[in-house]
Amino acid sequence: MSKQMIISISREYGSGGHEIAKMLAERLGVAFYDRNMLDDIANEMEVDVENLHKYDEKRRLPIVRRTVRGYSNSPEEIVAEFQFDYLRKKAAAGESFVVVGRCSEYILREYPGMIPIFILGDEDEKSKRVQMVRGVSDSEAKSIMARHDRTRKYYHNYHCPYKWGDSRTYELTINSSKLGLEATTDVIMNFIKVRMEHTEN
Amino acid sequence: MTVASIIAIIIFVVMFILVITEKIEKHITTLCCGGLALIVVFGICLRDFEAIWNTINLEAMIQPEFWRSAGESESGGIDWATILFLAGMMIMVEGMARVGFFRWLCMLIAKLVKYKTVPIFIAFMTISFVLSMFIASITVILFLAFITVELSKLLKFKPVPMILAEIFCANLGGSATMCGDPPNIIIGTQLGYTFNDFIMNTGVIAVISFVFTVAYFYIIMRKDLKTTVSVEDFADLPAPSSAITDKPGFIISAIIFIASVILLITHGTTHLTVAAIGVIVAVVTLITSGKHILEVLKGVDYKTLLFFVGLFVVVSSLEQTGVLKIIAEFIQSISGGNVFLMVCIIIWMSGFASAFIDNIPFAATMVPVIKALAVTTGINIDVMAWSLAMGTDIGGSATPIGASANVVGTSAAAKAGHPIGWGVYCKKMVPPTIIVLLVTTVYICAVYL
Numbered sequence: 001m002s003k004q005m006i007i008s009i010s011r012e013y014g015s016g017g018h019e020i021a022k023m024l025a026e027r028l029g030v031a032f033y034d035r036n037m038l039d040d041i042a043n044e045m046e047v048d049v050e051n052l053h054k055y056d057e058k059r060r061l062p063i064v065r066r067t068v069r070g071y072s073n074s075p076e077e078i079v080a081e082f083q084f085d086y087l088r089k090k091a092a093a094g095e096s097f098v099v100v101g102r103c104s105e106y107i108l109r110e111y112p113g114m115i116p117i118f119i120l121g122d123e124d125e126k127s128k129r130v131q132m133v134r135g136v137s138d139s140e141a142k143s144i145m146a147r148h149d150r151t152r153k154y155y156h157n158y159h160c161p162y163k164w165g166d167s168r169t170y171e172l173t174i175n176s177s178k179l180g181l182e183a184t185t186d187v188i189m190n191f192i193k194v195r196m197e198h199t200e201n
Numbered sequence: 202m203t204v205a206s207i208i209a210i211i212i213f214v215v216m217f218i219l220v221i222t223e224k225i226e227k228h229i230t231t232l233c234c235g236g237l238a239l240i241v242v243f244g245i246c247l248r249d250f251e252a253i254w255n256t257i258n259l260e261a262m263i264q265p266e267f268w269r270s271a272g273e274s275e276s277g278g279i280d281w282a283t284i285l286f287l288a289g290m291m292i293m294v295e296g297m298a299r300v301g302f303f304r305w306l307c308m309l310i311a312k313l314v315k316y317k318t319v320p321i322f323i324a325f326m327t328i329s330f331v332l333s334m335f336i337a338s339i340t341v342i343l344f345l346a347f348i349t350v351e352l353s354k355l356l357k358f359k360p361v362p363m364i365l366a367e368i369f370c371a372n373l374g375g376s377a378t379m380c381g382d383p384p385n386i387i388i389g390t391q392l393g394y395t396f397n398d399f400i401m402n403t404g405v406i407a408v409i410s411f412v413f414t415v416a417y418f419y420i421i422m423r424k425d426l427k428t429t430v431s432v433e434d435f436a437d438l439p440a441p442s443s444a445i446t447d448k449p450g451f452i453i454s455a456i457i458f459i460a461s462v463i464l465l466i467t468h469g470t471t472h473l474t475v476a477a478i479g480v481i482v483a484v485v486t487l488i489t490s491g492k493h494i495l496e497v498l499k500g501v502d503y504k505t506l507l508f509f510v511g512l513f514v515v516v517s518s519l520e521q522t523g524v525l526k527i528i529a530e531f532i533q534s535i536s537g538g539n540v541f542l543m544v545c546i547i548i549w550m551s552g553f554a555s556a557f558i559d560n561i562p563f564a565a566t567m568v569p570v571i572k573a574l575a576v577t578t579g580i581n582i583d584v585m586a587w588s589l590a591m592g593t594d595i596g597g598s599a600t601p602i603g604a605s606a607n608v609v610g611t612s613a614a615a616k617a618g619h620p621i622g623w624g625v626y627c628k629k630m631v632p633p634t635i636i637v638l639l640v641t642t643v644y645i646c647a648v649y650l
Contacts, residue, residue, distance in 0.1 A: 047618030066602040069502055071612035073601055075620030
């Protein structure tokens with residue numbers, strides 16, 4: 001496909017959205033961006049990437065951060081801006097890619113090839129996945145899921161006027177627990193194919 | 202306590218919370234709270250329409266002593282002298298920044314010390330300290346932090362320690378003079394001090410503290426300043442003069458800056474008030490800016506000036522309803538009339554409060570409090586004024602949100618890829634804050650009491 005496509009994958013923690021995004025990038029033969037974009041950013045700035053990872057996809061903390069004459073000292077906000085600029089540059093250069101989170105569906109909303117997708121899952125299925133990946137109990141997994149989803153929601157809602165997970169924000173909202181990761185990826189691939197046929201670039 | 206006092210306190214607390222949370226822009230918050238205080242506290246509760254007029258205080262500007270006087274400002278309400286002075290200095294600094302003055306100065310110093318990290322470290326701390334005596338620490342830090350990051354890339358050293366040291370020295374330099382830090386301008390204009398009064402009191406404390414500060418930062422940061430790059434690698438670096446964007450403008454800016462320093466130093470003799478100096482400096486800068494006049498005016502931070510206007514009204518409502526007198530009586534009762542204890546409370550309470558909240562509203566609130574304390578206890582107000590100035594100016598260094606320079610400095614570091622968290626910041630900055638507050642306490646107790 002020669003048309004530019006930008007697949008934005010938003011996801012609930014444990015839904016397998018990250019893996020699905022990776023599979024999509026592989027099948028489509030396009031770049032894949034998640035927290036790895038910070039490696040590029042740090043490399044370009046000649047700084048320690050670990051210092052940036054700490055603030056990845058976190059919302060600006062209230063009260064303990066301040067803004068003076070337009071200068072914010074919130075590392076969360078500044079790291080988010082680095083990523084937004086990075087994505088804007090990639091998109092402006094005409095690159096096609098799959099990006100996980102980072103408010104990409106809002107930041108790059110003006111591109112006709114932007115396809116925003118939200119992946120969710122059943123509570124128990126998500127918990128099983130988290131237990132398997134992180135080697136924790138069911139209750140620990142659920143508490144981790146709740147914490148991560150809360151962080152993502154706050155981060156998203158701080159930077160975007162739309163609510164995280166609100167189906168009206170996305171073109172496709174899909175529950176990965178019903179079909180499994182592979183079949184969910186197949187469905188999304190089909191959707192992307194049809195969607196791109198209807199996209200003028 | 203009257204209904205008016207309770208409403209004034211509620212308005213003040215709401216204003217403070219809104220300023221801290223930054224949900225609404227600060228100037229809108231203070232202006233709305235100020236308007237509310239005028240209508241509800243003065244208009245509805247006190248039914249004192251003369252107090253409204255006195256608080257707005259526009260009449261002050263048509264008095265000759267507003268422009269030429271060495272005495273204490275008698276009027277309460279909006280402190281137009283502080284606002285005009287700040288506006289004037291903002292315009293001058295914008296003019297200087299436009300022509301590349303600050304960048305030139307930083308590059309020149311780096312070249313003079315042959316790009317060696319330790320001398321740069323000490324020189325930049327000194328520039329930060331000295332420049333902040335006369336111009337807003339935000340501007341000083343903005344340029345210094347930017348150049349520090351650039352140099353750190355070339356010389357391969359860690360920029361964060363140096364930026365932190367520069368921030369601390371900017372706040373310390375600001376405490377040395379009447380125009381260095383907004384709390385000092387408020388204290389100076391409302392209590393009728395001159396530039397020299399500050400130099401001879403807080404200035405001496407700041408200089409002594411500066412020696413301790415340089416020693417402290419050198420000891421804890423000397424390892425971070427090591428570089429493997431040699432001086433010969435920088436033979437083809439751009440000359441400092443390349444920073445100058447407009448040579449005639451640069452010369453004019455330098456002259457205006459030197460003239461403003463002279464005017465400030467001599468204002469005790471010339472009796473020109475800081476308001477007059479602010480207006481003179483602004484008018485000359487604008488006239489000499491020529492076609493760049495709009496560019497200079499656009500750079501003026503009118504939001505901060507409006508923030509001050511609203512703030513003064515809210516504080517005035519606290520003063521006129523007797524709330525500040527209650528605070529003064531409270532300080533008097535917990536100190537049991539012991540002057541040493543009272544000075545310690547003022548220094549350390551101001552220091553602690555300023556570490557977490559904006560020191561400008563704090564200082565504006567505390568000036569009437571120390572005025573009341575001086576009347577009721579008979580303690581010399583000067584001692585309390587210097588304690589308040591040092592406490593508010595220095596305490597702000599302790600946390601990333603305590604003072605404007607900290608916010609701008611940590612923001613510049615983060616934008617260069619070096620985010621500074623609270624842990625790292627406080628670990629390096631709390632000890633020197635305590636050291637300087639101790640120096641202040643010892644000095645004030647030994648010299649004045």
